[in-house]
Structures are given as C-alpha cells and as structure tokens.
Amino acid sequence: MQYHNPKRLQAAILDWAGTVVDFGSFAPTRIFVEAFASFDLQISLEEARGPMGMGKWDHIRTLCNEPQIAERYQQRFGRLPSDEDVTAIYERFMPLQIAKVGEHSAVIPGALETIAALRAQQLKIGTCSGYPKQVMSKVVELAAAAGYKPDHVVASDEVPKGRPSPAQALANVIALGIDDVAACVKVDDTEPGILEGRAAGMWTVALRFSGNFLGLTWDQFNALSPEQLEAERLRIDALFAASRPHYLIDTISQLPAVIEQINARLALGETPQAL
Template sequence: MRYQLPTRLQAAILDWAGTVVDFGSFAPTRIFVEAFASVGIEVSLEEARGPMGIGKRDHIRTLCNQSAITERFQHRFGRPSNDTDVNEIYKRFMPLQIAKVGEYSTLIPGALNTITELRQAGLKIGSTSGYPKEVMEKLASQAAAAGFSPDCIVASDEVPKGRPSPAQALANVIALGLDDVAACVKVDDTPPGILEGRSAGMWTVALRFSGNFLGLTWNEYSALSSDRLSSERERIDKLFVPSNPHYIIDTIAELPPIITDINERLTRGESPAQH
C-alpha cells in the first residue's frame, strides 16, 4: 500500500470556551480568581488568563509557580506555594466551576451558522477542552439546549497528558473514525490549543478576538473602533507566532472560507506539515 494525502477535510475539532461558547473566555478566569481568593491569595484577572488553554490543575500549578504569586504565599503563610496548595485550590476550584460554568455557556455569535455550514460540507465536529470531564458534562448539556452538540468531546482529564500534548485531538481522530490527521482542522483561541493541533499533525486556525487574548465581552468587542481593532490584531497575531497556526481569524464566524481554502490546498497536494 502507498500513502496518499487526503484531498478533503473530514473533521473540525473545536475548542469550547472562547471558541464556540463564552465570548472572552470568562468562565475559567473569573473562577480561578475566586478559587485563589478562597485561600487568601489575590490573583488578578490578567494573571489568571496567563496560562489559559492547558488543563485546569496544571493552570493552577503554573500560576502558583509564578514568582509574584509565590511571593504572596510567602507573605501570607511564611513559605512558598507547594503541591498541597495546588491540590487545595483545585479542590475549591472544581465546585465553583461546576456551579458557574452554565452562566458562561452562551454560544458565540456566528458559531451555530458556521457549524451548520461545516456539517453541510461533510465535516464531523469534534471538540476538546481544558475543562475536566465533570465540568464538560454540565457545559455540554447547556450548549446542547442552545443547539450545539458536537460528535465527540474529549476533556482534559480523559487523556494521560493534556494540552499542548496532541492526546485530546488524537482521541477525537480515533473516536470519529477519521482516516488521516491531515484531514482535520483544530480551531482554538489559545497557543496551547494550537500546539495541540500542530503536534497532532492537523491544520490549525487561531481565533483572535473571541477568546483569552482580547478578553472582552461581545458587547465590548463590538464597540471597539476600527483603529483599536487594527492594533489588537497586530498585538494578538504576534502572541500567536510561537505556536505557528496555519491561519488566524477574528472569530469562528469566519471559519467556512478557511475550510474551503484548506480543501483547495489538499487538492493541490499540500499538507499541514509543509507550513
């Protein structure tokens, strides 16, 4: 047998918060702030956004290891943060996240239309998230009531290693019965999510404005001037450079033309590895 590159995409694997739901990706960040506050440590929303995209326990560990936050632990408890602190904050984070994730389950404008177009083009819809399974079950139920039900969901704690590892994306490939990773496109608003797709050998599309890097609500985003949008595009595009996405667009509403372009590139014999 001889390897042949696929000529069309078979699936889009979508992130959740900041990609399909929760414009501005507020659910995880605000709850990180609350969870740290519950043990007496102040963390700003901006600090909480820093490691976004990785699994939530790893996110908490990364925050605890930052020098400024370690100093706050030293000041309050007379010692640096440690794994016990990570476990305690995660224990407090989980019930808060489960209780409140539904408040941030609103679909991003244009998401449903885009997903309908992708399905009409013959694509299956997979998904991955930095949320653990227990949180995803509640979020998925809320999203389904609003009309979004992907064919596959892989949470961060359902694989041995979460983002930026390719495990969650590859679990979608297996579950969806896909023929080739080059027939998949990973869509995400964070560098770890783009690296997840990259390391899985997929096409990747980064989202500028609906997620963590802009960090605004839909109404705040809609009110931005053209000059501000231009400067934010330039700033955010630079932040995505190290993860090397194949495409960068504003929101998921702009995805269908990208799917068409990738299909044309596959037809010409191009692969995601060539970018």
C-alpha cells in the same frame, strides 16, 4: 501500499470556551480568581488568563510557579506552593466552576451557523477543552439546549496528558474514525490549543477576538473602532506567533472560508506538517 495525502478535510476539532461558547472566555478565568481568593491570595483576571487552554490543575500549577504569585504565597504561608497546595486550590476551584459555568456558557454569535456550514461540507465535529469531565458535562448540557451538539467531546482528565500535548485532539481522531490527521483542522483561542493541533499534525486556526487574548464581552468587542480592532489584530497575532497557527481569524464565523482554502491546498498535495 502507498501513502496518499487526504484531498479534503474530514473533521474540525473545536475548543469550547472562547471558541464556540463564552465569548471572552470568562467562565474559567473569573473562577480562578475566586478560588485563589478563598485562600486569601489575590490574583488579577489578567494573571488568571496567562496559561489559559491548559488543563485546570496544570493551569493552577503554572500560576503558582509565576514568581509574583509564588512570592505572595510565600508571604502568606511562609513557603512556596507544593503540588498538594495546588490540589487544594483545584479542589476549591471545581465546585465553584461547576456552580457558575452556566453564567458564561452562551453560544458565541455566528457559531451555530458556522457549524451548520461545516456539516454541509460533511465535516465531523470533534471537541476538546481544558475543562475536566465534571465541568464539561454541564457545559455540553447547556450547549445542547442552545442547539450545539458536536459529534464527540474529550475533557482534559480523559487523557493521560492535557494540552499542549496532542492527546485530546488525537482522541477525537480515533473516536470519529478519521483517516488521516492532515484531514483535521484544530480551532482554538489559546496557544496551548494551537500547539495541541500542531503536535497532532493538524491544520490549525487561531481565533483573535472571541477568546482569551482579547478578553472582552461581545458588546465590548462590538464597541471597538476599526482602528482599535486593527491594533488588536496586530497585538494578538504577535502573541500567537510562537505557536505557529496556519491561519488567524477574528471569530469562528470566518472559519468556512478557511475550510475552503485548506481543501484547495490539500487538493494540491500540501500537508499541515510541512508548513
């Protein structure tokens, strides 16, 4: 048997917060700040955003490894944070996240129209998130009520290893019955999510403005001047550079045009792994 490159995309694997719901990715970041504060540890919203895209336990572990946060922990408790301490913060984080995730789960403007356009091109819609299943169940329920019902969902604790591992993206490939990873595009607003898609051998599309790196509400984003938007594009593109996304776009509304470009490249025999 001979290998043949796919000629068209078969699936889009979409992130959740900052990609399809929760413009600005506020739900997880604000709860991290609250969870740390419940242990009398102060972290800023900017610090909380740092490892965004990872599974939430790993996110907290990464935050605790940051020198400035580790120093605050040392001053407060007389020792550096252990894995048991991380688990304690995580267990405080979880009920707060479940209780408040609905406050920041509105579907991003233009997302439903984009997904309808992808389905019109016969693309299946897979999804994954840094949220664990207990939180994802609530997010999925709220999204369904708003009209968003993807074909498959993979939470961070449903695989042996979360982002930037390719496990969640590949779990979607298996569940959706996709023929080739090169027939998939991974769309995300974080570096771990783009690295996940890269490691899975997929096309990758990074979102500049709806997620973690801009960190503004929809109204704040729309208030930016053309000059401010261009400056932010340059800044955010530089932040994404190391993860090597194939495409960078402002929001998910621009995704259908990218799908057409990828299909044209696949038809010419190009593959994402070679780029």
